[in-house]
Amino acid sequence: MSPGDSILDVQNLSKFFPGGRGTTIHAVNDVSFAIRPGEILGMVGESGSGKSTIGRAIVGLAHATSGQIIFRGQDITGLPEKKFRGLRKDLQIVFQDPWGALNPRLKVRTIVEEPLRLHTQMNATDRRRRVEELAQLVRLNAGLLTRYPNELSGGQLQRVCIARALATNPELIVLDEPTSSLDLSVRAGILRLLLELRTETSIAMLFISHDLGTVRLISDRIVVIYLGRIVEQGPTEQVFKAPAHPYTQALLSAHLPPDPAIDQGRHILEGEIPSSVTLPEGCFFAGRCPVAVEACSHQRPTMVTLDGDHQAACLRISEGANSIGDAPILGGPKQVSAQSNTASGRTP
Amino acid sequence: MTLLEVQNLHTHFITRDIGNQVQVAKALNSVSFKVDAGEILGLVGETGAGKSLTALSIMGLLRPPAEIVDGSIRFEGEDIVAMQRDELNRIRGAAIAMVGQNPRGALDPLTRIGEQIARVARAHDPQLSNDKATSMAVESMERVGIADPLRRAQAWPHELSGGMAQRVLIAMALINGPRLLIADEPTTGLDVTVQAQILDLLRALVQELNMGAMIITHDLGVVAQYCNRTAVMYAGRIVEEGGTRSVFGDPRHPYTKALIGSTPEKLDFTLDAEVGGGPPNLYALPPGCHYIDRCPKAAAQCNSMPPNLALSATHHALCHFAAGDQARAS
Numbered sequence: 001m002s003p004g005d006s007i008l009d010v011q012n013l014s015k016f017f018p019g020g021r022g023t024t025i026h027a028v029n030d031v032s033f034a035i036r037p038g039e040i041l042g043m044v045g046e047s048g049s050g051k052s053t054i055g056r057a058i059v060g061l062a063h064a065t066s067g068q069i070i071f072r073g074q075d076i077t078g079l080p081e082k083k084f085r086g087l088r089k090d091l092q093i094v095f096q097d098p099w100g101a102l103n104p105r106l107k108v109r110t111i112v113e114e115p116l117r118l119h120t121q122m123n124a125t126d127r128r129r130r131v132e133e134l135a136q137l138v139r140l141n142a143g144l145l146t147r148y149p150n151e152l153s154g155g156q157l158q159r160v161c162i163a164r165a166l167a168t169n170p171e172l173i174v175l176d177e178p179t180s181s182l183d184l185s186v187r188a189g190i191l192r193l194l195l196e197l198r199t200e201t202s203i204a205m206l207f208i209s210h211d212l213g214t215v216r217l218i219s220d221r222i223v224v225i226y227l228g229r230i231v232e233q234g235p236t237e238q239v240f241k242a243p244a245h246p247y248t249q250a251l252l253s254a255h256l257p258p259d260p261a262i263d264q265g266r267h268i269l270e271g272e273i274p275s276s277v278t279l280p281e282g283c284f285f286a287g288r289c290p291v292a293v294e295a296c297s298h299q300r301p302t303m304v305t306l307d308g309d310h311q312a313a314c315l316r317i318s319e320g321a322n323s324i325g326d327a328p329i330l331g332g333p334k335q336v337s338a339q340s341n342t343a344s345g346r347t348p
Numbered sequence: 349m350t351l352l353e354v355q356n357l358h359t360h361f362i363t364r365d366i367g368n369q370v371q372v373a374k375a376l377n378s379v380s381f382k383v384d385a386g387e388i389l390g391l392v393g394e395t396g397a398g399k400s401l402t403a404l405s406i407m408g409l410l411r412p413p414a415e416i417v418d419g420s421i422r423f424e425g426e427d428i429v430a431m432q433r434d435e436l437n438r439i440r441g442a443a444i445a446m447v448g449q450n451p452r453g454a455l456d457p458l459t460r461i462g463e464q465i466a467r468v469a470r471a472h473d474p475q476l477s478n479d480k481a482t483s484m485a486v487e488s489m490e491r492v493g494i495a496d497p498l499r500r501a502q503a504w505p506h507e508l509s510g511g512m513a514q515r516v517l518i519a520m521a522l523i524n525g526p527r528l529l530i531a532d533e534p535t536t537g538l539d540v541t542v543q544a545q546i547l548d549l550l551r552a553l554v555q556e557l558n559m560g561a562m563i564i565t566h567d568l569g570v571v572a573q574y575c576n577r578t579a580v581m582y583a584g585r586i587v588e589e590g591g592t593r594s595v596f597g598d599p600r601h602p603y604t605k606a607l608i609g610s611t612p613e614k615l616d617f618t619l620d621a622e623v624g625g626g627p628p629n630l631y632a633l634p635p636g637c638h639y640i641d642r643c644p645k646a647a648a649q650c651n652s653m654p655p656n657l658a659l660s661a662t663h664h665a666l667c668h669f670a671a672g673d674q675a676r677a678s
Contacts, residue, residue: 046540046541153626184607184610185394185607185610186626210539213613217615251541256567256572257569257613258567258571258611259596260592269541273539
C-alpha cells in the first residue's frame, strides 16, 4: 500500500521507557501498520503488549523512541506540543475509563463543547447547536447535557467521551479499550453506536481491545500484537478463520465462547507474557511456542505474506509447520509449568 | 450431596439519611440456591446485581451497614447465619474457602508467600509446628501447578505475575482441605491465555478433590465453558437457574435472553431489541418483577411478584411468562 492510500501510516515505531536501575522497558518494538480512510482497525493483545502505548503515541501523548507516524502524509513523530495541537481536531482519542476521563466539575455540555472552543471559530449559538447535534449522534438524551458526570451511568459517560471526540469531525479516532469497563448490555449499545457512526461519518478508527469477540464484531482488519511486536495482521475474518501465527492460534483458542454448545479444542499456553525489559533474541514468542524450533530462539522472523493482505511473522510458515493444531493440549494442575512466570513484564 | 444451601437470603444496607430517616437498600432479595459436591455453580450478573454480596454473606464478611435481615445459609446442614463468630471462624478458611479478585492486592506485600500460605494452616491448627505448616504450604503450591515450589515459597508478592498470584491464592484456599470453594471473579484482570490456565486448574481441583465450587463472574464465556449449573442474578434476585446447557440453550427469563444476546458473538445489530437502561434503584425497588422497567414483554401482572416457574426439575425462571407464549395466552 502506498502512503497516499492510508490516513495513518505507522512505520517501524518503537517506544522504550526507562525501567529503573538502568534498565529499559521495550514497550513497542518496530511496529508498522496503516489505517485506511473510514476503516476500523482492531488491535488485539494481552496486557503489557504495548497496544495502549501505540495508541498514545499516535495522538501525541507519548513520544516515539524511533520510527515514524505519518498522518495524512505528514510526519507527526515528535512534533512539539504547540504544533501538535492544531492536529488534534482531526486526531482524537477515547479512553478506557470514562469516569476518569471527564472533568467532574464541568457539566456535560461544557465538556462536549470544549473542543469546539479550542479548535473552531464557532460562536456560542453554533456551538450550542453542534453540542445538541452531537448528543443526538451518540444517542445521549439532551436532558443529560446540563448534568455533571457523576450523575451519569458508565455507558452514558462513554457516550459523552465519544461525543467529545467527534465534536471537531476528526478523521481518525483511537479507541483504547472503550468498552472494557462497561457491563455487557451497555457494551452492546456502545458497539452499535460505533458501527452506526462509521456508516454515518466515515471516520477511521483504531479499536484497541483485548476482547476478541468485540474486535471480531467491529473491525475490518486486525493487528495482533505480542510483547510490543506485530505477529499477525490481516482482514478480520481471514485472521479469525485461518490464524497463521502460533500465538494468534493460541489466543483465539483460549477465548471462551459464551455458549456451552461450542466445545472448541483448546491449546493452553504455558506461562505468561515474558518481561519486556530483556527481550528474547529471536522470536518473542519462542519461549511459549509449541512449534518452536532451535532457529526460532535466535532468528527474528519477518512478516510473511500469506494471502493478499494477510501477513504473519513466523519462521515456520515457510515449512508449513506453523499450526499448533497437532501440538498436545497443555494445562491441568500437574502439567502447568511456571518457569517463566516471575516478574512478568509490566509496562507503564 | 448438598454442601451449601442458601434459602431466602435477604441482605440489606440499612443507613440513616441526613434527616435521620432510615434508608434501606435491598441488595439481596430472597436469594436461594444450592451447591453440591463435585459441581461448579456459576453466579453471573452485571455490576451491582449482588453477586459478590452473596459471597460475602456466606463468608460472614459483611460490614455495617450491610446485614442479613432474613433467610438461612446452611453449610452441611448447619445454619451459619446463626453461628457465633468463633464457630464461624472454625469453618471459614478451612471447610469453606474463598478466592477473591485482584490477587496481587489480596497478598500481604511484606511477607514471603510460603509464610502467608502457612499462616492460614496455623490459624486453624495452633498446635501445628512451623516446619509442618511450611511443608504443607509447599505441598499446596505444588498442587496448584507452581513449579519449583520450595524456591517459590521464598518469593515476595511483588515478584509474582497476576496469574502466579492467583495460583498462590488458590493454594492458600486449598491448604486446609476445603469442601466448598468460592471464587469471586477469579480471572477478571488476567489475560485470556492465563485465564484458561487458572480455570482449567479450578475445574481439575474440583474433580480431583470432589469439592463444591461457586464461581462468581460477569463473563458469560467463563460460565458457559466451566460451570455445570448457572444462576443469573439481577437486582438482588436470582432470576433464572438451571443446568448451563439448559439456561444457555433455552433461556426463559427476558433478562437472561438479553444478556446472552448482548455478547459480541450473539449481537445482532439488525434487531432493535437491546437492553437499555440500568438496574433499578435498590432503595425503591418495584413491587413485582425487578426487571419490569427494561423488559420488552412487561405486562400488567408484572407488577406482582413473579413465580419461580419450574421449566424442568432443575431449570427455574422468575418470570410470569417463563413457560412460553402459550401460557401467556391462556
